[in-house]
Amino acid sequence: MKRNAVIVAIVVLLAVAAFVQNGKSDNKETSAPAKVGPRPGMISPSFTLPDLEGKPYQFGGERSKPVILNFWASWCGPCKAEVPDLIELYGKYGDKVDLVAINITSQDSEKSARAFAKEYGINFPVLLDVPGDVTASYKFMVVPTSFLVGKDGVVREMVNVLPKEEWEKKIKDLIRDK
Structure with missing residues (x-):
């Protein structure tokens, strides 16, 4: 039971980290003046x-x-x-x-x-x-x-x-x- 909870927690943390990182890179691309x-x-x-x-x-x-x-x-x-x-x-x-x-x-x-x-x-x-x-x-x-x-x-x-x-x-x- 504890093992499943740990795996779920890790998956949730990875998903949140991926979401945050993806949001940061999108903002960087759209606001980068060097690309326009x-x-x-x-x-x-x-x-x-x-x-x-x-x-x-x-x-x-x-x-x-x-x-x-x-x-x-x-x-x-x-x-x-x-x-x-x-x-x-x-x-x-x-x-x-x-x-x-x-x-x-x-x-x-x-x-x-x-x-x-x-x-x-x-x-x-x-x-x-x-x-x-x-x-x-x-x-x-x-x-x-x-x-x-x-x-x-x-x-x-x-x-x-x-x-x-x-x-x-x-x-x-x-x-x-x-």
Whole structure:
């Protein structure tokens, strides 16, 4: 009889310990900022990356214009579909908003990125993230992904492929944003 009571007590203690431990690890995972990239309301990470000519491009903090950071790859079909609209919209709104294309070169190749930029005639800065550190700091899952960042350096929105009309609406909203 005593033996059964001891076994039941041990089982209950183990169950309670497992429950408490499981609750702790769940809380840790959901609140760990290291597993989440910038989302709306968060400061966009600062970085410096080379452009296609090798000149360093710095991003971070307050700016004179809002910016769209567009992460892309040359092998990405949706990127190929999206870039003509971005080129056109940058031609129309480039005096009011910056657009920066960040090639995820760590998952692409510099040669392919250069060929893509030339083929499509990209008219805004193209940066090369060769080591992949910037891409990793933004922690997104889908290519292309764009971060719309206000003049204050705060992410307003994160978007994927959009029709040109939706892009234009988002750009106008970003420009109006104070």
